[in-house]
Amino acid sequence: DQQVKQNSPSLSVQEGRISILNCDYTNSMFDYFLWYKKYPAEGPTFLISISSIKDKNEDGRFTVFLNKSAKHLSLHIVPSQPGDSAVYFCAAPYPTGANSKLTFGKGITLSVRP
Amino acid sequence: DAGVTQSPTHLIKTRGQQVTLRCSPKSGHDTVSWYQQALGQGPQFIFQYYEEEERQRGNFPDRFSGHQFPNYSSELNVNALLLGDSALYLCASSVDRGNTEAFFGQGTRLTVV
Numbered sequence: 001d002q003q004v005k006q007n008s009p010s011l012s013v014q015e016g017r018i019s020i021l022n023c024d025y026t027n028s029m030f031d032y033f034l035w036y037k038k039y040p041a042e043g044p045t046f047l048i049s050i051s052s053i054k055d056k057n058e059d060g061r062f063t064v065f066l067n068k069s070a071k072h073l074s075l076h077i078v079p080s081q082p083g084d085s086a087v088y089f090c091a092a093p094y095p096t097g098a099n100s101k102l103t104f105g106k107g108i109t110l111s112v113r114p
Numbered sequence: 115d116a117g118v119t120q121s122p123t124h125l126i127k128t129r130g131q132q133v134t135l136r137c138s139p140k141s142g143h144d145t146v147s148w149y150q151q152a153l154g155q156g157p158q159f160i161f162q163y164y165e166e167e168e169r170q171r172g173n174f175p176d177r178f179s180g181h182q183f184p185n186y187s188s189e190l191n192v193n194a195l196l197l198g199d200s201a202l203y204l205c206a207s208s209v210d211r212g213n214t215e216a217f218f219g220q221g222t223r224l225t226v227v
Contacts, residue, residue, distance in 0.1 A: 004156075006156075034215055036218075041220065042220050043118070043204055043206075043218030043219050043220045043221050044157070044204070044218045045217075045218070046215040046216070046217070049215060089156050089157070091156075100170070101147065101159040101162060101170050101172065102147075102149075102157070102159060102206075102216065103159070104149075104156030104157045104158075105156050106154065106155055106156045107155075107156050
């Protein structure tokens with residue numbers, strides 16, 4: 001049973017445009033979410049997080065939106081840059097707390113075309 | 115700060131053998147978690163160690179075991195290797211307080227032949 005779903009395996013966008021990466025979850029107990037970015041031959045690196053008490057969190061070019069009623073979150077990257085090309089994972093810790101075990105989606109491969 | 119370091123980076127083992135993977139957490143971190151990432155999948159939680167004890171465990175068989183040392187470093191042991199154990203094994207470290215994110219090492223690529 002996949003509790004965190006990233007249904008689109010890949011996304012290709014033009015440099016300078018917006019990238020929107022989607023993530024859905026099924027466990028209503030999840031109340032904190034993280035996005036990780038992974039380059040080949042490297043481990044995942046933390047990008048941005050959001051708590052369920054918020055519906056939006058921004059950090060520079062990266063914004064994460066959370067729709068609790070739809071159990072859906074999305075990561076927006078504006079403007080997209082070629083260096084953003086990587087695999088992006090959505091993850092949720094459970095029990096509550098970022099130190100708990102993380103449940104990951106399968107990831108989305110983002111390609112930003114120059 | 116060296117971050118999370120894992121060794122070795124690559125490993126080839128024969129089916130039925132045993133393997134030990136090692137992880138040194140980021141400076142100041144006291145909690146170590148291990149994940150298995152199969153090709154085309156997201157990382158799957160194996161277990162977590164804190165204060166030298168296994169605190170949480172994912173859905174992995176007893177062939178997977180671990181250890182945490184007093185300096186917070188950790189080992190992952192896999193016995194009776196199967197072809198399906200071929201994967202990238204990731205170690206993540208974190209601090210056992212507050213809402214802090216986990217930092218990952220570069221992983222160990224295990225190939226079972």
